[in-house]
Amino acid sequence: MNKNSFFSIILIQIVLPLFFISSSFANTDIGNGKLYTCNDSNIISVKTNEIIATNTAIKKFKKLINKQNKILQNTSKGTSRYKKAKKARKRARNGLSDTKSCRDGELESLDIAGIWSIVLENGLTPNENGYNSLVLTLKDDGTFVSNYDSDSFDCEWEGSYSLSNDSSSVSVTTDSATGGTFCDQAVGKTLTAIVTLSEDGNRLTLDYRPDAALQEYIKGSFI
Incomplete structure (x- = not known):
């Protein structure tokens, strides 16, 4: 060699x-990890690196989901805007699910x-x-x-x-x-x-x- x-x-x-x-x-990403991460059962803000209330993260993801739902309702299927909104909604849904799992100590x-x-x-x-x-x-x-x-x-x-x-x-x-x-x-x-x-x-x-x-x-x- x-x-x-x-x-x-x-x-x-x-x-x-x-x-x-x-x-x-190490922290585990919540969703795509751009907003929050999880450490044990704590939600950490990526922006401030501080622990935040679980409900704050849940409300944030629900708001994002509702926003994308409105876009999907008013956009033609097959368009780039529709596809982009659909992907964004999926990310937000994953983030919501991960937030709840983190809260329950199940996001490993x-x-x-x-x-x-x-x-x-x-x-x-x-x-x-x-x-x-x-x-x-x-x-x-x-x-x-x-x-x-x-x-x-x-x-x-x-x-x-x-x-x-x-x-x-x-x-x-x-x-x-x-x-x-x-x-x-x-x-x-x-x-x-x-x-x-x-x-x-x-x-x-x-x-x-x-x-x-x-x-x-x-x-x-x-x-």
Whole structure:
């Protein structure tokens, strides 16, 4: 494995831990996330970053729904204005539903805490990519540990992570590394990736493209 591919692996593995989502570290979008987010059972205003009354958000979304209903009633079907209003009404309805779910403590974000082992990188296994394993431990306190193993050298990285409001991407920062010069290249760097968790919660996909690779992990350590 050459230096560039190894460095890419370092960057990619660093990002994975970010995808652990906990209500104590990240808010979940309400609707499209432009007006409000949810933290635990609290409604947060995106504009002021302050907690607001649930009824305030409910009234806001109902007002938006009524506004779009009036537009739809007075607009010909098939026109761009009609289509735009229909989409806006759907977003408002989703926002209303999410607001009620947040109030009841039922609006949850992804939860991928635990130990994850890489199985594929750009469709190839670790051995095909020139290393033995990459194991990522996601901790509840918002920190992570990543362990890389190859026949030539081993690396261990530690750092912190934060999730986007809509739980679709994460930003990860590596704070320290052990194992040598190649491992040290990741220190102080922050990367962002798109995360997908399988329905059964056992497979995690991290998409760093076009800047880096597409990686797939399964739950558990197999070193």
